[in-house]
Amino acid sequence: MSTLIKFTIDGVECMAEAGTYIVEAARENGIYIPTLCNIRGVKPRGSCRICSVKVNGRPMTSCTTPVADGMEIENNTPEINDIRKAIIEALFVEGNHFCPACEKSGCCELQALAYRFKMMVPRFPYNFPRKEVDASSPKLIKDHNRCILCKRCIRAIKTEDGKNVFAFVKRGRNVRIIMDPVLGEQMSDELAQKAVEICPVGALLPREKGYQTPIGKRKYDLEPIGSDIEKK
Amino acid sequence: MGKKITIEPVTRVEGHGKVTIHLDNQGNVTRTRLHIVEFRGFERFVQGRPYWEAPVLVQRLCGICPVSHHLAAAKALDVIVGAGTGDGLTPTGEKMRRLMHYGQMFQSHALHFFHLASPDLLFGIDSDPLMRNIIGVALKHKDLAVQGVMMRKYGQEIIKATAGKKIHGTGAIPGGINKNLTIEERDAFLHGADPLNIDKMIEWSQAAVDFFKDYHQQNQSMIDNFAAFPSSHLSLVRKDGALDLYHGVLRAVDAEGKKILDDVDYQEYTKYINEEVRSWSYMKFPYLYHLGKENGWYRVGPLARLNTADFIPTPLAQREFELFKAYTNGKPNNMSMHMHWARLIEILHAAEMMKELLNDPDLQGDDLVTKGTKQNEGVGVIEAPRGTLFHHYRINDKDQIEMANLIVSTTNNNEPMNRAVNKVAVDYMTGQKEITEGMMNAVEVAIRAYDPCLSCATHALGQMPLEITLYDANNNLIDRKRT
Ligand code: SF4
Ligand code: FES
Numbered sequence: 171m172s173t174l175i176k177f178t179i180d181g182v183e184c185m186a187e188a189g190t191y192i193v194e195a196a197r198e199n200g201i202y203i204p205t206l207c208n209i210r211g212v213k214p215r216g217s218c219r220i221c222s223v224k225v226n227g228r229p230m231t232s233c234t235t236p237v238a239d240g241m242e243i244e245n246n247t248p249e250i251n252d253i254r255k256a257i258i259e260a261l262f263v264e265g266n267h268f269c270p271a272c273e274k275s276g277c278c279e280l281q282a283l284a285y286r287f288k289m290m291v292p293r294f295p296y297n298f299p300r301k302e303v304d305a306s307s308p309k310l311i312k313d314h315n316r317c318i319l320c321k322r323c324i325r326a327i328k329t330e331d332g333k334n335v336f337a338f339v340k341r342g343r344n345v346r347i348i349m350d351p352v353l354g355e356q357m358s359d360e361l362a363q364k365a366v367e368i369c370p371v372g373a374l375l376p377r378e379k380g381y382q383t384p385i386g387k388r389k390y391d392l393e394p395i396g397s398d399i400e401k402k
Numbered sequence: 403m404g405k406k407i408t409i410e411p412v413t414r415v416e417g418h419g420k421v422t423i424h425l426d427n428q429g430n431v432t433r434t435r436l437h438i439v440e441f442r443g444f445e446r447f448v449q450g451r452p453y454w455e456a457p458v459l460v461q462r463l464c465g466i467c468p469v470s471h472h473l474a475a476a477k478a479l480d481v482i483v484g485a486g487t488g489d490g491l492t493p494t495g496e497k498m499r500r501l502m503h504y505g506q507m508f509q510s511h512a513l514h515f516f517h518l519a520s521p522d523l524l525f526g527i528d529s530d531p532l533m534r535n536i537i538g539v540a541l542k543h544k545d546l547a548v549q550g551v552m553m554r555k556y557g558q559e560i561i562k563a564t565a566g567k568k569i570h571g572t573g574a575i576p577g578g579i580n581k582n583l584t585i586e587e588r589d590a591f592l593h594g595a596d597p598l599n600i601d602k603m604i605e606w607s608q609a610a611v612d613f614f615k616d617y618h619q620q621n622q623s624m625i626d627n628f629a630a631f632p633s634s635h636l637s638l639v640r641k642d643g644a645l646d647l648y649h650g651v652l653r654a655v656d657a658e659g660k661k662i663l664d665d666v667d668y669q670e671y672t673k674y675i676n677e678e679v680r681s682w683s684y685m686k687f688p689y690l691y692h693l694g695k696e697n698g699w700y701r702v703g704p705l706a707r708l709n710t711a712d713f714i715p716t717p718l719a720q721r722e723f724e725l726f727k728a729y730t731n732g733k734p735n736n737m738s739m740h741m742h743w744a745r746l747i748e749i750l751h752a753a754e755m756m757k758e759l760l761n762d763p764d765l766q767g768d769d770l771v772t773k774g775t776k777q778n779e780g781v782g783v784i785e786a787p788r789g790t791l792f793h794h795y796r797i798n799d800k801d802q803i804e805m806a807n808l809i810v811s812t813t814n815n816n817e818p819m820n821r822a823v824n825k826v827a828v829d830y831m832t833g834q835k836e837i838t839e840g841m842m843n844a845v846e847v848a849i850r851a852y853d854p855c856l857s858c859a860t861h862a863l864g865q866m867p868l869e870i871t872l873y874d875a876n877n878n879l880i881d882r883k884r885t
Binding site: 302385 | 483571575
């Protein structure tokens with residue numbers, strides 16, 4: 171039998187089943203906590219830290235921390251929001267994100283969060299790293315300029331027998347995403363499409379398609395990120 | 403002792419230009435040069451990008467006429483995706499793009515005429531620079547300033563409805579368009595509250611042409627002689643010789659009206675047009691191969707288009723076209739300041755075309771994109787507000803852009819702008835010992851007739867900053883004047 175427990179977010183009383191991750195519990199109570207690396211229904215990794223909250227005064231990632239009875243969670247505070255904004259800014263300067271020409275513009279979670287947190291000019295200097303477009307796969311184009319290394323593709327895109335199609339190679343600054351040469355080539359069109367959709371940014375692109383949805387009709391044109399949760 | 407004069411506009415993003423004028427010991431002009439830094443970098447920048455990004459990427463070349471780049475690139479990619487050229491698209495695809503283009507032409511020409519050119523005309527070339535700007539126009543001729551603003555707004559709304567945004571939209575995609583026009587959008591453009599409806603736009607466009615004709619009558623000698631020089635003219639024309647700003651074949655006529663190029667499929671432009679590099683300018687000098695570097699240069703833009711076309715396929719603009727042609731007895735018009743006249747006739751044509759398109763039910767169609775057999779190379783050409791614009795792409799077997807070549811309108815007008823500046827320098831500087839304000843203004847006005855990218859933004863808010871520096875033959879600075 172599941173047990174309902176009580177906790178607060180920014181002083182608002184909430185209820186959820188024990189063991190639910192904070193980010194999900196918040197969602198059930200109509201409160202949006204931003205996420206990037208998290209995928210609903212897939213084991214969380216807690217790598218991007220954008221979902222950071224304070225639990226009883228201590229910073230935690232809300233996508234990996236289950237709620238417990240009596241927890242006092244801080245979410246929408248100036249301090250936490252500035253940390254989130256700093257993370258977004260860091261992601262922007264670490265890659266080459268030219269939103270106006272990107273196919274994902276309007277449907278990109280990073281861009282949507284930058285709007286939500288009113289990012290203007292990043293506080294960090296731009297790195298302008300040299301990165302490549304890899305068009306060798308017959309199914310997908312990988313634009314390393316835009317990859318935020320969230321690992322969503324690694325965790326969510328698997329063959330029918332459960333094998334990973336994507337993986338990381340190298341480490342540190344040189345880490346990047348690769349596709350298994352055989353599995354990548356054999357990938358079904360549906361799985362390729364799923365990979366495009368799972369990628370929060372425009373790092374995985376479908377071939378010979380782009381800008382199909384007119385400006386004004388794109389995902390976040392219609393519903394700014396988080397607003398679907400907040401209006402419930 | 404020879405002298406060298408340098409006129410250097412302190413510019414912003416559009417480009418950077420300076421004028422150098424060389425005098426001999428008697429004060430005669432021996433040589434003039436207009437130096438422009440332009441955007442070669444973009445041709446490298448797009449290399450390696452997936453080809454379908456090109457129309458969205460390259461429009462960032464320019465904040466003034468992004469739609470032209472957007473459409474020229476999309477036209478080149480139509481060829482690559484096997485949709486062919488011109489009539490290869492679905493009626494909705496082609497007509498939505500045309501509407502976008504005429505909206506762009508309308509707003510860009512309106513900006514140029516009301517904001518950039520009208521101050522020169524209303525206040526005179528020698529007038530106080532403090533008045534000779536759009537603020538001055540607004541103070542003294544409020545109705546004109548308001549019309550300029552509203553016409554621009556109307557054109558921008560058309561762009562937004564077709565491209566998705568007023569600047570840097572995404573509407574044109576390889577093989578077609580990503581949206582149609584809703585009935586509500588259409589009705590707003592056709593019957594919106596005054597002044598934002600198409601009939602008012604046509605009325606104001608006609609009034610602008612009439613304004614120019616009056617002005618011309620009163621200032622005939624200046625308008626006819628200022629920076630005038632003979633040249634060839636090049637543009638697209640429709641197969642039947644009609645003015646067509648979106649699609650057609652290449653035609654060029656010489657100063658006497660003889661066709662020196664006709665019915666050329668622009669996919670083969672490299673067979674007919676070559677680009678010369680000169681050591682002192684970053685901008686290339688295009689010319690017609692078969693006539694050689696010396697004689698093969700040509701003008702593009704509104705004046706060139708009215709010189710190459712046989713007629714205009716809308717009634718009001720055609721009537722004005724006939725008057726325009728009659729003024730030179732049917733011969734090509736080589737008077738630089740008549741560029742303004744031609745531009746206004748094109749505004750009228752663009753307004754009439756928008757009305758025709760808005761009344762066409764094809765704009766509400768759902769069949770938006772065509773695809774065929776893939777090609778690895780394509781050329782797109784369009785008549786941009788400032789003239790013929792070439793985009794040429796080649797892709798590799800992984801769909802990445804391997805080669806891009808762009809010949810922008812201002813590049814096509816490189817030699818003519820140099821000639822215009824030379825003409826002004828000879829007229830105003832010969833025998834002069836000092837740089838006059840009138841001289842500086844005249845150089846600026848001559849360049850501006852061509853509406854090159856480098857001058858737009860700087861002048862819109864006031865004066866294009868100029869600096870003239872005078873050197874003697876030994877390169878010693880002897881005088882410097884700034885506006
Ligand atoms: S390709 Fe996309 S999903 Fe994969 S790690 Fe990079 S940003 Fe994340
Ligand atoms: S969403 Fe929780 S750490 Fe990334």
